[in-house]
Amino acid sequence: MSEVQIWTFGFVAVTFGIYIYVAWASRVKDTAGFYVAGGGIPAPANGAAIAADWMSAASFISMAGLIALGLNGNGYGGSTYLMGWTGGYVLLALLLAPYLRKFGKYTIPDFVGDRYSETGRMVAVLCAVVVSFVYVAGQMAGVGVVFANLLSVDRNIGVLIGMTIVFFYAVLGGMKGITWTQVCQYTVLIIAYLIPAIAVSSKLTGIPVPQVGFGRILEELNTLSVELGFHEYTAAFAQWNMMNMVLITAALMFGTAGLPHVIVRFYTAKNVRAARYSALWALFFIALLYTTAPAVASYAKLNILKNVNGAALADQPSWFHRWADVGLISGPGGAPLTDLNNDGVLNFTGALSSVPTEIAINNDILVLASPEIGGLPAPVIGLVAAGALAAALSTASGLLLVISSSIANDVYHKKINPAADEKKQLLVGRIAMAAAILVAGYLGINPPGFVAEVVALAFGLAAASFFPALVLGIFWKRCTAAGAAAGMITGIAVTLAYMAWTLPAYGGGDGLFGIDPKGFGTVGMLINFTVTIVVSQFTTKPSAKMQALVEEIRFPGRTDLVAKHAEGADLH
Template sequence: MSETQLWTAIFVAITFSLYIWIAYRSRVSDTKGFYVAGGGIPAPANGAAVAADWMSAASFISMAGIIAFSQNGYGGSVFLMGWTGGYVLLALLLAPYLRKFGKYTVPDFVGDRYNETARLIAVVCALVISFVYVAGQMGGVGVVFQRFLGVDRTLGVVIGMVIVFFYAVLGGMKGITWTQVAQYTVLIIAYIIPVVAISANLTGNPVPYLSFGEILQQLNGLQQDLGIDAYTEAFTRTSMINMVLITAALMFGTAGLPHVIVRFYTAKSVRAARYSALWALFFISLLYTMAPAIGAMSKFNFIDQINGTPVDETPGWFNTWVDVGLITVSDSNGNSVIDLAGGFAATAADVGVTSEVFVNNDIVVLAAPEIAGLPAPIVGLVAAGGLAAALSTASGLLLVISSSVANDIYYKRINPAASEARQLLVGRIAMGGAIFIAGYLGINPPGFVAEVVALAFGLAAASFFPILFLGIFWKKATAIGAAAGMAVGLSFTLLYQLWTLPTFFGNDPILGIPPTGVGTIGMILNLLTIFVVSQFTPKPTPLMQKVIEDVRYPGRSELVVAHAEGTLSEAELHGEDRHDRP
């Protein structure tokens, strides 16, 4: 075992033991604790949990790599703008109102606001989004185990499955919440320390915000010397319209993510939900404002160390990533030297055709300490941070899957008389089954981590955001309109993604629209469908319209309180013919 593997094993053992201990101490015995942590999580802790839940392996492992390698710095900024902007939308437009409405899950809100058919479609949407998203997380777990512990990727995913199974099934949302607080602490420390150290090594200034401009100038010069577009040049690989489509898909998708929305139900009150959102934005900004810096610095170090290096004299870190298949190299011109003139290959298949090196986006943050020559303990800490980011989001997604099956299908539709113990049992069984499916998807991911996650955001934008937004701000949005809108948005977006993804049908994008940006088109179709269909279908009852009005206004409403506590009957809210409606 190398020194790096030893330190990685130490940090992984310590952090995994901490997660399991927290889950054991936080174990629950009722559905409220399992689904919303009893609704009593303090705002700062809830903010940290929201940040960990939302900043997945895509944020920690892959985002800086996209900014650095796949789109140049400017093109990769769609992820920064989309994900952070979407969180602001969520905090301002949805979170407080959904918390005031008082339901456990997004399908629960949809079922209560619209009808049971809409609830079932929402369950399907939640399951599709969550399984696509969780595939990226478990794939990230496999990458970390494979590289830093020398463990086969499949075995690494299985180990991650076992850990998540233990703390998610045992503690439910309560255990997940407090575990995510610990995971956020681990991941943010693991992210900040290397960025500060690399900044100090490269520029003598340990503050990456202040040294970032100097690095950008040097990187621009390096790339132009190689015949590559300047790092900061706009629209080199992505058109303006695609920049808008991808940014919007990520933004509105963030606001519609079911596993993030449910976090606000764990707050003590509507006021606490707002403060949770504020704390989360602060915690998120710590990582997101540093991602461009570590991306640029890592790319600068990579080019500086590798370009012109003889093939048989490449650094040890480079050879290690080649061995695990995340760097691909070919001496296509036969001069026995790695030549980066012309840039990096877009895919591994392009190596030797368009350029001599392909770098998988998922390695940039994980490899940054090694590339910069930092000591082994920091490398091990970064590996533990990557695992924390992946597992924190995976657990939140698995809870969405569990609650959708146990609460929205089993309890609401199949067995309304089920006891607390039976509901918990079904929820835990559903979560166990979901973990096995998630593990399979992690072993066979349809793309690199951030690409898979971006697909999930597009699906969330096309399915959930319109019906949540209009469900709150347009009291005359109808049940049939909502059901039709979700079905149209999800179907269109998912089919287009399958049509264009290389791992499925691999067809050329229509009009050049990438699968990561088509969610914006699906969202527009969803909105138009809801608006048109709602003009010709039965409107919500006057009482439901009054509840929606009261949810939007500050202050305590006895009607909303009665609704949240379940003292209003379905017949009162929706009319006697509710279950006869399509």
């Protein structure tokens, strides 16, 4: 066993032990604790949990790789992920979360069911399950990448280990166990991300602040990129045209504001005021990673262009060979590494070069390999592996709870057995969680793309299904149940059909007007808005009491109508 593997096993074992202990200490015996942690999590801790829940394996593992190595190797194009995900969080925190928290329901289907109708609740359950399973596929795939490539454990075995850990603390502790585990996971992942970034920044630029230091290398990176046939690293619209930049950014942004596993986090706060402070803390915690990612991408890209390109296979650094051995560095299209033009070296070139590229580097390895690329010691490499697993498992657990609560609360308790006591509801919730983990494991073993691509698709589905129903449910009192249900069904169906048609793993079609499937969620969202508004004009309006409640939740204070609704009064 290598020194890297020893350190990695050590960090993973210690962090997994902490997660299991915290879950055991936080185990719950009632539905309030299982679904929303009893609504008593302090704002700073809740903010850290929100950040861990929201910053998935895509943020930790893939985002820097997308910025550095995405289509045409252009850093500017990767900014769609930075702008979309962070902008969406601000939108969620300001536009939706406080009002949903005041409305007082556990889940998005619960909100839709109370605001609109029971039919709407079932549609929302279906959408929540679809979005969450697509999203969780990316997380479990990320777990497999880490185990396979840093611990030399079979990728499928790695996914099974991740499933087991999540099963333990999610089934046992519910939202309460997940929340406090996610506080620990955020601590692990942010330390693991910042330490190598600070070390490499100091080494390359002499500035220990990555967000400042990487500005010093951009000119050199632009020059090298052009020489090797890439567009300038900072050139606008080289990776995506303006239309796709806008559509992908919007899909990620509005999808973030409609993610069920993030929205439910605001119910774990003590009150509306605490929910707002939780959002502020979360934004700070998120910014620590998101402002660092462009620096990590730039440092790694510069190192690759200078030290990997133009070296013979035998002279490539050790990290290159290790990732090549597991197939995540290969020739174009997954072919074996070959000196195609017989010049004695391997070339890493862009589409604009007359020299053929002979190296394909998977987006998902960049952050995991960055300590080695920067020449950092084995303990840092092990710490990064533990951070990647923390990011993947924290989001996976939140998504699985959404699936569990949607089935146990919105289907079983609200539709099948309203008289079920706390014990039966908890049992059904835990059984649903266990079943969801099995499906998640299968999707992690057979994902439809690389980690960030899969996650981006989930955001598009969330934008196309939930965002219009939530916004109109809060800000348009005359939005009807039939309109919301028709909009959600149409939005998610059209978006799923487009993705199935255009994704290379499925239909591989050309699509409409060159719209990338990751950006089609924006189109689906606009269709959803249109259908909802049109159908609402011709169907039965909400009751006067419900319209009054919608007005009241947008104003400070606890009004009588809001209080009656919280106590379970029927306002339809």
